[in-house]
Amino acid sequence: MARWSLWRSRVTVSLPWRGELTTGVRGGSSMPVVRQVDSHSSTVRPFNEIPGLWKNGVANLYNFWKLDGFKNLHRIMLQNFNTFGPIYREKVGYYESVNIINPEDAAILFQAEGHHPKRLKVEAWTSYRDFRNLKYGVLLKNGEDWRSNRVILNKEVISPKMLENFVPLLDEVGQDFVARVHKKIKRTGQNKWTTDLSQELFKYALESVSSVLYGERLGLMLDYIDPEAQHFIDCITMVFKTTSPMLYIPPALLRRIGAKVWRDHVQAWDGIFTQADRCIHNIYRQLRQEDSTSKKYPGVLASLLMLDKLSIEDIKASITELMAGGVDTTSITLLWTLYELARHPSLQEELRAEVTAARAESQGDLLDMLKRIPLRFNDTLFILLSEFAL
Numbered sequence: 001m002a003r004w005s006l007w008r009s010r011v012t013v014s015l016p017w018r019g020e021l022t023t024g025v026r027g028g029s030s031m032p033v034v035r036q037v038d039s040h041s042s043t044v045r046p047f048n049e050i051p052g053l054w055k056n057g058v059a060n061l062y063n064f065w066k067l068d069g070f071k072n073l074h075r076i077m078l079q080n081f082n083t084f085g086p087i088y089r090e091k092v093g094y095y096e097s098v099n100i101i102n103p104e105d106a107a108i109l110f111q112a113e114g115h116h117p118k119r120l121k122v123e124a125w126t127s128y129r130d131f132r133n134l135k136y137g138v139l140l141k142n143g144e145d146w147r148s149n150r151v152i153l154n155k156e157v158i159s160p161k162m163l164e165n166f167v168p169l170l171d172e173v174g175q176d177f178v179a180r181v182h183k184k185i186k187r188t189g190q191n192k193w194t195t196d197l198s199q200e201l202f203k204y205a206l207e208s209v210s211s212v213l214y215g216e217r218l219g220l221m222l223d224y225i226d227p228e229a230q231h232f233i234d235c236i237t238m239v240f241k242t243t244s245p246m247l248y249i250p251p252a253l254l255r256r257i258g259a260k261v262w263r264d265h266v267q268a269w270d271g272i273f274t275q276a277d278r279c280i281h282n283i284y285r286q287l288r289q290e291d292s293t294s295k296k297y298p299g300v301l302a303s304l305l306m307l308d309k310l311s312i313e314d315i316k317a318s319i320t321e322l323m324a325g326g327v328d329t330t331s332i333t334l335l336w337t338l339y340e341l342a343r344h345p346s347l348q349e350e351l352r353a354e355v356t357a358a359r360a361e362s363q364g365d366l367l368d369m370l371k372r373i374p375l376r377f378n379d380t381l382f383i384l385l386s387e388f389a390l
């Protein structure tokens with residue numbers, strides 16, 4: 001089940017119809033005119049000429065529900081692309097979007113975004129923050145507020161320099177995951193293990209991202225999972241599950257009628273923020289106890305707290321979004337990668353050869369090894385794949 005990435009893939013962009021481009025197309029109909037910039041024509045055409053089903057959101061929501069859309073979104077989108085072409089507009093319930101499929105169109109969009117890209121508004125998530133009077137993180141912020149937070153996070157999260165801090169943590173989790181797989185295979189006594197890998201990879205991704213963000217292991221690679229950690233997983237799963245319907249039905253309405261989906265959503269986010277509070281509390285306790293010259297990397301959360309450039313509320317908001325954003329994206333991509341590798345043994349061999357060669361050349365230095373691998377993966381993905389390959 002694609003939780004986060006299911007709707008994330010709907011990040012909506014309007015291209016190659018150029019105009020006031022935004023990634024969050026809500027309110028897109030206010031864009032009066034867009035220019036088509038395909039190779040054949042540069043005529044200016046109205047936004048309303050984008051093909052698709054956007055005239056009756058309620059009827060579309062009914063059809064979406066009839067097609068079991070929450071489970072079949074990817075199929076429905078593919079069918080729409082086949083019907084309307086590589087750019088189509090739709091309105092399902094109150095959710096209005098323009099969808100693109102060609103990478104070239106995505107590239108044009110990202111180039112046109114400027115310094116303050118308009119983000120997709122995840123109404124369910126912003127409603128929760130407003131409800132609890134909590135701050136938005138980078139995923140939900142816009143404009144200069146987004147940019148100033150993002151610049152600080154860039155240094156702490158995605159700068160290549162940080163890799164050397166993250167890799168040992170990710171490596172440890174990757175090794176544990178592979179050891180767990182081997183143990184499971186051994187236990188069956190049949191030299192194989194049949195399971196729903198999506199759950200395993202979900203736990204793996206969550207363990208990895210938590211380790212990097214909070215500097216602590218949740219223990220999800222063990223057979224016995226601590227009830228507190230299990231509650232945290234359940235909360236994350238629940239956030240994704242309850243987000244899907246609220247993309248199409250306004251959370252404000254669901255809140256007003258006291259709908260279960262809204263109550264569950266609030267309860268799940270409460271659980272996640274409680275965990276963040278607990279981690280912050282632990283980090284402060286450790287900082288008081290530890291020798292300040294300690295060389296050990298304490299995780300993104302502790303680094304941000306020590307850096308003291310963002311408010312605690314801003315840090316907490318972005319950390320929870322980083323955590324939510326780092327789980328499904330990674331686990332589902334990994335699931336598909338493993339599936340495709342299983343279907344293409346020659347590719348598997350190629351990958352194994354590349355990893356083995358890089359390992360030999362780097363003499364076991366993982367950071368050096370990463371630099372030598374010609375394939376481009378996100379690091380969590382790569383580390384696990386390389387551990388599988390060896």
Ligand code: HEM
Pocket residue numbers: 008011023117119120138139140150209321322323325326327329330333378
């Ligand atoms: C294969 C893995 C991943 C995929 C496919 C993916 C995809 C995306 C996409 C499409 C966006 C929206 C970009 C935009 O609106 O301009 C995004 C943003 C984001 N992702 Fe990822 N992501 C992945 C991994 C991760 C990981 C591992 C984390 C956290 C550790 C993460 C955290 C975030 C956050 C916080 C944002 C919002 C950033 C901002 O608005 O400034 N993602 N991701």
